Amino acid sequence: MSHGVTKPKVMQICLSDGWGGLEMYPSRIIPELTAQGWQVYGLALDGSRVASSMQDAGIEPLTIRSRSAALWQLRRILGFLRKHDIRLLHCHKSSDLRLAALLATLNSRIKVIFTDHMGVTRPKKDLYHRWAYGHVSRLLSISEATRKRNLKAFPLPPERIQRLYLGIDPLGQAPRLDAGERRALRTSLGVPLDSLTLGVAGRLTPGKGQRIFLQAFADLLREHPELKVHAVLIGGLSAAEGSREEYVTELQQLVAQQGIAEHVTFTGFRRDLARLFEILDVVCVPSRNEAFGLTVVEAMAAGKAVIGSASGAIPELLDIHSGRLADPEAPVEWSNAMAELTGDASLRISLGENARERVFTYFQMSTHIAALVDVYQEVLDVG
Known part of the structure; x- marks a missing residue:
């Protein structure tokens, strides 16, 4: 495909008022695509964190009041696409596909990636989804686990469903704090300086598995009273921060019932996860069904020993040389893995070093962007 001096163009569409990995993704790739010579546009909800994150990433997105309002503004959106000669739309929520399919129906030059x-x-595979997904040139699955499910679920031929692992900047996870700063951070969180720390990060919701983590941690304390260990739960405590408040209360009650309050810290919402990793000895990710597992990869890049769920996509990320897997429904497997890693410093170091190397090999943002650009160009070339 030859563009001459004209940069290839793509619009990132994410009409969500939430804030999680999905919503963060467009702003994470915008600077990378720009660096690769792409001109990137955005479509987001007015006043959403997605819209502001796109601005922070260097573009001014087109905004609309609501998802339903998008249907009433088709003419405006089509006019914007024609004005800027944008022929490629990249959607990130399944609900955005209705809009994208309508735009592609009204302008046959438009290609859609989801x-x-x-x-x-x-x-x-009902009539609506056959129509909507019929306009999708490529469906990108972020793990092999999701790709297998997508092959069965979507009305698309196999060649249009492709696995594309997410990526991160491993250097952004590298340790930066000196010994004094690490001590100060531990003290500010109420974490004893002489304790081994086990942490879990993510929204406090049942699917993230914090209850299993706490049950296993309580078992660890009972079975190994000689260990000086402390648990750190990183994540917002309110609905405004993405957590379920009734679940937070349930977790706090569990801590009290198990008599382990002095060994557990709830940090609340934090923006410095990479720095918090620096005071953790073991990172646990007990999610029941991760589509990818970005927290796993970030912890691996930080050189941490990781225990992940033996479900969803996490087994694709960790192998026996870089971490441990445990059944998300079996607290005993988690407490056994915790005991193994907290009891062996050399093993933790070895797993962390291998995990970091694995991220550089398979899960770098640069690798992800190179593959994504290839998909973009292939789709445009067909058009």
Whole structure:
């Protein structure tokens, strides 16, 4: 494909008022695509964190009041696409596909790519989905686990469903704090300086598995009273911060019932996860069904020993040389893995070093962007 001096163009569409890995993704790739010579546009909800994150990433997105309002503004959106000669739309929520399919119906030059960030849970082969997904040139699955489900669920031929692992900048996870700063951070969180720390990061919701983590941690304390260990739960405590408040209360009650309050810290919402990793000895990710597992990869890049769920996509990220896997429904497997890693400093170091190397090999943002650009160009070339 020859563009001459004209940069290839793509619009990132994410009409979500939430804030999680899916919503963060467009702003993470915008600077990378720009560096690769792409001109990137955005479409987001007015006043959303997605819109502000796109601005922070260097573009001024087109905004609309609501998802339903998008249908009433088709003419405006089509006019914007024609004015800027944008022929490629990259959607990130399944609900955005209705708009994208309508735009592609009204302008046959428009091509649509959809990244399935969540992992489909039921078949989507009814008349509406056949129409909507019929306009999708490529469906990107963020793990092999989700790709297998997508092959069964979506009305698309296999060659249009492709696995594309997410990526991160490993250097951004590298340790930066000196010994004094690490001590100060531990003290500010109420974490004893002489304790081994086990942490779990993510929204406090049942699917993230913090209850299993706490049950296993309580078992660890009972079975190994000689260990000086402390648990750190990183994540917002309110609905405004993405957590379920009734679940937070349930976790706090569990801590009290188990008599382990002095060994547990709830940090609340934090923006410095990479720095918090520096005071953790073991990172646990007990999510029941991760479509990818970005927290796993970030912890690996930080050189941490990781225990992840033996479900969803996490087994694709960790191998026996870089971490441990445990059944997300079996607290005893988690407490056994915790005991193994807290009891062996050399093992933790070895796993962390291998994990970091694995990220550089398979899960770098540069690798992800190179593959994504290839998909973009292939789709445009067909047009």
